[in-house]
Amino acid sequence: MVGIELEIKAIANRLRQPFNRLFSTSLRASNEEAKLADFGYRKVPVEQKEKLVHGVFSSVASNYDIMNDVMSMGIHRLWKCHMINKLDCGMRPNSGKPLQFLDVAGGTGDVAFGLLDHANEKYGDNESKMIVADINPDMLKEGERRCLKTRYANSPRIKFMVQNGEKLESIPDNSIDVYTIAFGIRNFTNIQAGLDAAYRVMKPGGIFACLEFSQVHDPVLSYLYDLYSFSCLPMMGQLIANDRDSYEYLVESIRKFPNQEKFASMIRKAGFYVPGKGYEDLTFGVAAIHLGVKL
Ligand SMILES: C[S@@+](CC[C@H](N)C(=O)[O-])C[C@H]1O[C@@H](n2cnc3c(N)ncnc32)[C@H](O)[C@@H]1O
Known part of the structure; x- marks a missing residue:
């Protein structure tokens, strides 16, 4: 046997x-x-990506605003304004309590100043506070320089912090009412870690909003958009900022970012309640706003 x-x-x-x-x-x-991460179309060791992204944004920091306007023909301002208006519901005008905003990958501060202005102009709110967090001190320096020209100059209501959005180490748990991120998350080495960190720092009832480049669904428009992105944008980068490589990376990183549905599912995975399909396409899907609520 x-x-x-x-x-x-x-x-x-x-x-x-x-x-x-x-x-x-x-x-x-x-x-x-x-152990590899996408850096545009290149695969690079995970531990190198952060440094490479850092290099890109240090290189574009001083020309960032003007390049944004030129490349998007000013449309990025309309998209940001639309996101801020959409967040209106998160400002809880009747609660009376000041809010804590956090703008991650806040760079030169467009969204941060816009949100504070909106709260002020629409609700007379001059108490709510803003943290602008970015991993790159050069981008933050541009934001601080711009802040000096706003009504928030030297105000304790706005704070600029060097922070990795994947960890948000200095931001306490359950401390944020409204979390925004515009055109930043696609640069993260680990996007899911960034969403998990967002969930951790937000208060129950807090709103998460992400404005990011996305996927154009219509094949003809998508072809034209590719033509513009891959030929015109790096050329403009070369002519205006003398920096073709950084703008090539920016275009490639857009194509590598998960599409609208996949990104919505990642937001759900982090724990957020995602209302409806979870996103709104802007300009045929060139960009999209994703929303989530921490219940
Ligand atoms: C394209 S800019 C967007 C800036 C600004 N939000 C806007 O819409 O104009 C991307 C920003 O993401 C920042 N960034 C990249 N990786 C990051 C990370 N892991 N944590 C925080 N910020 C990051 C960059 O330093 C840069 O300032």
């Missing part, structure tokens, strides 16, 4: 071998893949 059992075990082991080999090969491949 024992002899037969041993024989059966030996045969079973022999049968399992090719599967084991296949399984361990695919496991090794996926482990190797897991």
